[in-house]
Amino acid sequence: MSSSATAAVSEAETAAAQKNYQIVQDSGNFDETQAKRPDFDHSKPIEVTKSPNPNWDYGQGVPGASLAGNHHEIDPYASDRPMINNYRLLVSGIAPRPVGFLSTVNAQGEKNLSPFSYFQVIDHDPPMFIVGFSSRPSRVKDTYRNLRETGECVINTVSENMIEAVNATSIDAPYGVSEWDVSGLHEAPSTTVKPSRVAESVFNIEGKVIDIKEFTDHQQPGMSLAATVLIKATRFWVKEGTANEDYSHIDLEKLRPVGQLGGISYGRIGSTFEQPRKRWSDEVGKSEILAKLDAAKPVDK
Numbered sequence: 001m002s003s004s005a006t007a008a009v010s011e012a013e014t015a016a017a018q019k020n021y022q023i024v025q026d027s028g029n030f031d032e033t034q035a036k037r038p039d040f041d042h043s044k045p046i047e048v049t050k051s052p053n054p055n056w057d058y059g060q061g062v063p064g065a066s067l068a069g070n071h072h073e074i075d076p077y078a079s080d081r082p083m084i085n086n087y088r089l090l091v092s093g094i095a096p097r098p099v100g101f102l103s104t105v106n107a108q109g110e111k112n113l114s115p116f117s118y119f120q121v122i123d124h125d126p127p128m129f130i131v132g133f134s135s136r137p138s139r140v141k142d143t144y145r146n147l148r149e150t151g152e153c154v155i156n157t158v159s160e161n162m163i164e165a166v167n168a169t170s171i172d173a174p175y176g177v178s179e180w181d182v183s184g185l186h187e188a189p190s191t192t193v194k195p196s197r198v199a200e201s202v203f204n205i206e207g208k209v210i211d212i213k214e215f216t217d218h219q220q221p222g223m224s225l226a227a228t229v230l231i232k233a234t235r236f237w238v239k240e241g242t243a244n245e246d247y248s249h250i251d252l253e254k255l256r257p258v259g260q261l262g263g264i265s266y267g268r269i270g271s272t273f274e275q276p277r278k279r280w281s282d283e284v285g286k287s288e289i290l291a292k293l294d295a296a297k298p299v300d301k
């Protein structure tokens, strides 16, 4: 970690920030709550249904949706708005989020494994990914530190049956403690980067850091910097038996992805539907609205 990551953060500020840091909350007696819930059905198949409004036509908006009720305006930077409210609002409102499970090593080769849901694939040509590392009191996230030191990672997918082990890796283990040991997940060798792949994952993506953008304008002093990292894939690995013959499509029944929701909730996919993408040239003759819009379109110079 370069000194810039912790520069200008005093111990007193860090201590104060630590007091206010509520991202990882005490979940009370969660075991008791969980005991009252039905068991997870591992054998539940994914059902395919019709889409929500199969007779939808151009210009119809959202059939049956009400526009009654106002939206409440929020300034995320308002002095009386605690940062934790923005965190809770964002993770509950931008959901589900895929979980990118990152394997990294530091310059000494010490291993790290942690989940991140400020994560997304953002292009396929070239294959690109983005990961967001939040600020916290004291040091930057170890994964970020490793990415900055070595520029390499493996992004691993998270299937339903992996979630307890994956969640265990998010513990605030001291720097240098390997979450591989904490979780009991298994390593598989990579070819283009040093960090190992997670053998239990259906899909692993070896990748190299292309760009980093750091942010320090936090609401509360004493926080580490936050960072967004752009990663370009260097190799794909797909578990045999989970994809089609040419490895161009992973079977959802095999992937069984989890999505992170608000609070400590996760979602699984129990049902899907399809929506074919349309071409203007095919559709314009079938719809009065599209025909009118087409006739009124500005002339392309």
Ligand SMILES: Cc1cc2nc3c(=O)[nH]c(=O)nc-3n(C[C@H](O)[C@H](O)[C@H](O)COP(=O)(O)O)c2cc1C
Pocket (backbone or CB within 6 Å): 099, 112, 113, 114, 115, 116, 117, 118, 119, 132, 133, 134, 135, 140, 141, 142, 143, 144, 166, 167, 169, 170, 171, 172, 173, 260
């Ligand atoms: C499912 C899940 C998703 C998470 N997503 C993020 C994220 O997007 N960004 C982040 O900074 N922390 C995220 N966290 C918290 C980190 O995993 C946690 O801070 C972890 O200790 C970081 O590990 P590291 O310091 O070894 O990199 C997430 C935790 C879980 C369980």
